[in-house]
Amino acid sequence: MLTRLRRKVKKLFETVAGLLASTGIGPNIITICSLIVSATAFLTMYYLRSIPLFLAMILLSGLLDALDGALARLTGRVTRFGAFLDSTIDRLSDTFYILSYLSLGVNPLLIGFLLSFSLLISYTRCRAESLGIKMEGIGIIERAERVLWLAGTALLYYIGINAVTISLAVLLLLSIITFIQRIKHVHDSLSHSADKS
Helix, strand or coil, X not given: CHHHHHHHCHHHHHHHHHHHHCCCCCHHHHHHHHHHHHHHXXXXXXXXXXXXXXXXXXXXXXXXXXXXXXXXXXXXXXXXXXXXXXXXXXXXXXXXHHHHHHHHCCCHHHHHHHHHHXXXXXXXXXXXXXXXXXXXXXXXXXHHHHHHHHHHHHHHHHCCHHHHHHHHHHHHHHHHHHXXXXXXXXXXXXXXXXXXX
């Protein structure tokens, strides 16, 4: 869903990337910085339970994640290792975001399933694209939406832990639906290819 919005704000990211390019900083450094910020988000929640700081760290990490690709394209430094590093760091960041909710007292089983399906959604995209199947925009809740959902859920802690639990349970349901949608898309794509051959 947010894939379309990302295209609309592409100019903004390119402008910021242009400013970063003038400093000589490389896209992989930005990727590493996004990991450091996401790890800080986890530590902030674990030790301080500061919702505002946690929210700010998630949003900053997401911004850096969007900027590394824009910087790589702008400076002509798009590499296969860079793509690999970015994807790997995204998985680590997602893990930090989700595990942060353990410190608020959310059911560990819910956290475990949510983390599993978050990683599975990403894996299906990676595996499908290795088969030549385009996966961008497939599924009701892609990574950008999941990250924003996790950020917004933190604010519900001011209402109560039950509100947080319900929000994460809904996210899990949407993640399961997305996982199924992606499997169906791959199945249909491969079946269509087989029919054409």
